[in-house]
Amino acid sequence: MDTAAPGAIYRADPPGGLVVVPLDAFTAVYHRRSGMTHLLTEPAPQILAILGDAGLSLDALLDRLADDYDLADATASALAARLDELVAAGLVATS
């Protein structure tokens, strides 16, 4: 999947769309809409929790990760790579 255009808005499923069960360093996530299970590591569960279906731009998401989870060392390019993975998995959509 190509990286989304600059300024793209990233959205996750609305609340209730995911069943999230922390295991250890991994978190098991059941995606109700697809019926698929994903094993995620930080910061993917945090990204999904912040995005919700309202949607955020890459920069806004970066700010929220720093504020809410103290993940200040995340760079925009690293975050974009994680988002691309979540888009390919169908957990995040762009518009």
Place this chain on the structure above:
Amino acid sequence: MRSAVTDLPPTVAADARLLARALADPGRVMALDAEGWTSLLTIARAEQLIGTLALRLDGLPLPHAVEAILGDARAAAEQGRRAALWEAEMARRALAPLGCPVVLLKGTAYAAAGLMAGQGRSIGDLDILVPRAALDRVEAAVLGAGWEWVKPDPYDDAYYRRWMHELPPLIHRERDRMIDVHHTILPLTARVTPDPARLIADSVPLGNGLRTLSPNGMIVHAAAHLFADGDLAGGLRNLWDIRCLVEEFGTEGLAEKAARHGLRLPVARALRLVDGLFAGGRTSSSDRLYVRRLTARDGWGRPTRPVTRLAFYVRSHALRMPPAMLARHLWTKWRKA
């Protein structure tokens, strides 16, 4: 295997009419004994109609073992519906930037539109119809979104591209699900050539960016698929689709629509077979040959009536391809086998 449905003479072996009657008139299953139930469930599985049967019989007081099996079938159908709609959504995401109409076909369309034909239906591949002019861009977009060619075989590929009504089959490398990208609804080798542009122009938006054929378009496509795009295998399920579409939408304007696509006769025959198999209507002698083929399945789930089956197999190839091409096609297949 004896049938327990009372109006079958007791000496007649069970065939898939047992299933047709249970679908059409669920209350009649109350007369089944254990052997009759076993036959019915086995035939329903073999015809890929167990989920449909489970939804039709939902709420009836059934033996515990039957209720458990049908409960499993309902859960499996629900999970299948979820997976099918997700494939459609992933295709939508991949194709949205192109801005071309994307029309869902067959099972996925029935499920997405919430139609009776989709209730409990097993859904295999994702089938979509796109304008022929957009085919190259659609191909590039699905290849860019994780779908891959199933078989990189030059003969099959050339055959598909030259003569078929769809791209060669593609499978998603992560989700392991197939997509069939159609640009028309029958092979270009078939003698009848429906008008895909018209089908797309008449299609109906679903509200999420995807479309389905119009109700009459769905019936025309289902009938074309039943008679011209296969050897009637899986035919009972396709015929049940048509029965549900007709019940839900009626047949107003259907004959004109069918005629416009060169499919007047298949649609008329499909309606007669629906009436004959699911409503006890009268059938002509040639229709009865189709009924024999559509119901050729015994209580152990085995295909029966091999002569009837072979006749339909040859016939279906003959419909799809002119004879010399058929020979060439078979020869290529044999040589490689």
Place this chain on the structure above:
Amino acid sequence: MRHAFALRIGPIGFRIGSDWRAPIDQLRSLYRDYPAPQDGVADYTVRLFARRPWRRWLRPSVEIGGDYMLPEAAPLPLRHGLLAAEMAMNLQMALGARRHLLLHASAVERDGRAVLMTGVSGAGKSTLATLLAVRGWRFMGDEFALLDPATGLLHAFPRLISLKNAAILAAEAAWPDARMGPLMAATPKGNIRHMVPDARAIAAMDQPAAPALLLFPRYGDAAAVRQVPPAEAFVRMTQASTNYVALGEPGFTAMTRLIADVPAVAIDYPDGASGVAQVEALCAAL
């Protein structure tokens, strides 16, 4: 079909039809103490049939059919007909099961608590289960264990025990009174002989048990014990399930609950006696 037999193994009913008498007679004899399917309606139908009528007699070759099939299932010679039936029954479970989370695991039970053992072929899950049965554990099955998503309980599936090659002699020595099927030489999997589970396993097969330990045994190395972290246990158990994905959310819920509630341990064991001692020590410490 010409010859037929129906039976129930744990909660699952089967109907087996055959063009030949021999495989049905063998099934009928080996499964004689098993009940009929509930309400007389089998969950799955299995067919053993000749591709062409003359193949019933001429180099008789058993094609495998049923409700659920894989296209690549190759036929077997008639002398391996019992194996064909067992393979076909397993296949129905692997492809068709939806009521339970199907775990490719052996299981034993004591005091209502079950030990689930899973691992690659040759890890010894089957051997350990039968050795524990000798020690007084109830044998629940050595191929599939059925986890009920609604209750979290494990249901037994004590089908015939399929012994391979060296295990045949070992089992014959260990259980001289056990009822055995025919020795089938030179099958695609080597020599095979089926053993009927002990009477207690069959009599108690309708009693479920609460899973108490997930065990990942490995045969061959010096005795060792390692706690398995939850994510690793989750991945290993989903890989050991043929229908985890097909079950959807109930499967996810059942699996995450199993991982949260039940300790997961990997053991290396050098021989059967050590393995049994390790399992019993782990269970005593729970």
